[in-house]
Amino acid sequence: MPPRLPTLFAIGILASRGLSPAAPPPHSFGRPLIPDLLADASVVDIGGTFYCYATTDGWGKHLSTSGTPVVWTSRDFVNWSFEGSIFPDNFNAKYWAPSAPFQHDGRYYLFPTLEGKITATVSNNLTGPFRTLDGKDIFPGSGWQAFPIEQKSAIDAEIFRDDDGQTYMFYSRRRVVKLKPDLSGPDGRVIGIDTGESAYSEGPWVFKRKGTYYYLYTLGGGETYAYAYLTSRASPIGPWTIPSEKIIAQTDPAAGIHGPGHGCFLNPTGTDDWYFIHLEFGRGSTNRQVFAQKMEFHADGTIKPIKLTNQGVGDLRKDPSLRPNLALAGTASASSVRPGWNIKFTPPSPGRTETFAPDLAIDDSNGSRWMAAGGDATPWWQIDLGEARDIVGTEAYFVKPAAGHAYKLESSLDGKTWSPYGGHEDVALRSPHVDRKSTRVRHLRLTILKGEPGLWEFRVF
Numbered sequence: 001m002p003p004r005l006p007t008l009f010a011i012g013i014l015a016s017r018g019l020s021p022a023a024p025p026p027h028s029f030g031r032p033l034i035p036d037l038l039a040d041a042s043v044v045d046i047g048g049t050f051y052c053y054a055t056t057d058g059w060g061k062h063l064s065t066s067g068t069p070v071v072w073t074s075r076d077f078v079n080w081s082f083e084g085s086i087f088p089d090n091f092n093a094k095y096w097a098p099s100a101p102f103q104h105d106g107r108y109y110l111f112p113t114l115e116g117k118i119t120a121t122v123s124n125n126l127t128g129p130f131r132t133l134d135g136k137d138i139f140p141g142s143g144w145q146a147f148p149i150e151q152k153s154a155i156d157a158e159i160f161r162d163d164d165g166q167t168y169m170f171y172s173r174r175r176v177v178k179l180k181p182d183l184s185g186p187d188g189r190v191i192g193i194d195t196g197e198s199a200y201s202e203g204p205w206v207f208k209r210k211g212t213y214y215y216l217y218t219l220g221g222g223e224t225y226a227y228a229y230l231t232s233r234a235s236p237i238g239p240w241t242i243p244s245e246k247i248i249a250q251t252d253p254a255a256g257i258h259g260p261g262h263g264c265f266l267n268p269t270g271t272d273d274w275y276f277i278h279l280e281f282g283r284g285s286t287n288r289q290v291f292a293q294k295m296e297f298h299a300d301g302t303i304k305p306i307k308l309t310n311q312g313v314g315d316l317r318k319d320p321s322l323r324p325n326l327a328l329a330g331t332a333s334a335s336s337v338r339p340g341w342n343i344k345f346t347p348p349s350p351g352r353t354e355t356f357a358p359d360l361a362i363d364d365s366n367g368s369r370w371m372a373a374g375g376d377a378t379p380w381w382q383i384d385l386g387e388a389r390d391i392v393g394t395e396a397y398f399v400k401p402a403a404g405h406a407y408k409l410e411s412s413l414d415g416k417t418w419s420p421y422g423g424h425e426d427v428a429l430r431s432p433h434v435d436r437k438s439t440r441v442r443h444l445r446l447t448i449l450k451g452e453p454g455l456w457e458f459r460v461f
Helices: 359-362
Strands: 038-044 049-056 071-072 103-106 107-111 121-123 158-161 167-171 175-176 203-209 211-219 225-230 245-251 261-266 274-278 289-295 331-334 342-344 352-354 381-399 405-412 417-430 433-450 454-460
Touching: 038 274, 038 289, 158 203, 167 203, 167 454, 203 261, 211 261, 245 274, 331 359, 359 381, 359 454, 381 405, 417 433, 433 454
Parallel strands: 038 261
Antiparallel strands: 038 049, 049 071, 103 107, 107 121, 158 167, 167 175, 203 211, 211 225, 225 245, 261 274, 274 289, 331 381, 342 352, 381 433, 381 454, 405 417, 405 433
16 A cells, blocks of 8 residues: 555645635535545544545445445545555455444454455554454454354444443344454344334444433435434443434435435534434435534433535534635536436435536535546546646545546646646555645646546645
8 A cells, every 4th residue: 555645735735615715506416525425434533533434335236336445534524535445455345334443452443344244354553454353363263253143134333332341233223232352252142122113224323422322223225214313321232212203314305415324423522512424315326425414412312303404514623724725716628528417316306417517526515526428538627727826736536536546637827738747657546636746827637547537526726
């Protein structure tokens, strides 16, 4: 794995929505958290950095495949990046729904669903590489296997450690089991959680706040996804109380949110602020994106129904070194444009049409993208800043970044004579791709040599 770059020009060359010129008009896909197709997010705040582990979407239809496992990181909750895979280069398994990382004995444990089964993995670092636990050199003699071996359809693990040190694994279909102190396997029987529902559910998350345990879970799927919860004052395995308003989030077409599904609940360190982070089923099948919502509690500790929006929650920490994104005042053109995509929903939800115009890569939204037409052998995208400007760097957020890209980037003052500015011929798995060079330019042209021919965002500083 190549050396990890500082997150988004951490030395001071960053973009900020808060520093942007007049915001562009909202579009039907809103402002997702991260510029990529992701689902099943587990987000944590560790050491002043936010980490997002998630299913990499957009690689195939339904759950027949998934993309390279990566972890997105951010210092402010607005600008996100990743560098390479979190698994070794020879990793080749279907990866879904990773748990939040769990620290134990100086290492980090991650419980993703690999090839349809919850599997334990371990790393010395939050960014990997993680390797599966085979019982040979991690837990000698433990007989660890994909977990839990006696249950079918065991996916979507999350780990919770109570104040007394006991660790629990919650997973799909409202199930929980205690884990052994060394995490080497289950410690006792699997317990079913009675939610008063018999339908399928997944995406569990458990937290404790002011003496109350909260168990959160999904109902339905796809466009009908909804989130519900239980509370307990006794323990992480109940007995549980069903609140009178147990549904806290469900599809709201007026807010531009369809199917708020499998996600997590984030409490930034040192605060009593809470955020609901969820997938949104806005493009259908496994073409999902992740959104964040502010969550609030009533005085009695019950959760208020969440007022959904597709516009995000902004930065959760200020960074005084942020610089304006000059691309927001520019205009874009491209070698070709992919035809629009009509997305159908089940009535009464109205459908959507996704378009792929070049200017959508400079709208600072994370939810829209430029895509080249199929068959474009030399796809390029270009920005005119409107006048000659002194710049110090650029960031390119490609579509399908976990598959890798190679590209060349050129600059020009007149749009006719071009000079090399950045890029690389080797295929690199990262987002954004950062180029730093102080020069005076008006035009920048990016030619995609290898990788998906599209851009979520392009920034200029």
